[in-house]
Amino acid sequence: MIISGMSGAGRRTAMHAMEDLGWFVVDNLPPSMLLDLVETTRRNGQYLLAVGLDVRTREMFDQWPRVQAQLESHGIAWEICFLEASDEAIVRRQESTRRPLPLQGDGSIVEAIDKERRMMSVLRAYADLVIDTSNLNVHQLKARIDHVYGVGDFTSTRFQLMSFGFKNGVPLDADMVFDVRFLPNPYWVPALRPQTGLSEAVSSYVLSQPGAAEFLSGLESLLEVVAVGYAREGKRNATIAIGCTGGKHRSTAMTEAMTRILRENGFQVSILHRDLGKE
Known part of the structure; x- marks a missing residue:
């Protein structure tokens, strides 16, 4: 597993999470040593290897096609996880x-970010998974890494369901985005306003509204079809985002309900309420 991304996007947090999951983690390894490291860890009975690369490992970006071919010729499965964040x-x-970016030098931080994006664009294009951490805290990022790279069935598609608020921006790394603002907003019910979609009262209110059950049934059918296609194409992880205005009531309740349905149908599902508590 190659863990890379923009400086400041949470690469070290992701690598610590991988280490907690039992992966052998090495940071900023020279590309020429990658194949030797893989073989060494194999001989030691370790088959989960995560290598961190940032913009300082510049030669890796030009050498990646060659490195990729070497790995595949030795029967080594690889993936790239790229961490992204807004300027x-x-x-x-x-x-x-209060630390400068690696490419900042005597220039501005904005200039350094722009230069780094251009340099990292090649590796990002190869990425199997892009995680936008702009609106994630360290605990939420760790939860995403736990879901994607934790021990489990690696042959079927695993879903992460994410609730969010449109006012805080649409998740850029979502594979599918759904809007539940067609449902009445519990915000306008005084007794429900201070509660969240995790409460029984708000959940019952949202799920009892016209169209809620039909939405969940339709999404269930869609994801069952999509899961088969994703698995056939080798896509092991998919993020499904469900949004309302603020991410507090409707999207949270519907995401919780959809998670229960998918788990009952045997899918591996994790859940993330991105904007809960931000209102």
């Missing part, structure tokens, strides 16, 4: 740490 999120995080 605003990266600037905010770097200012809080």
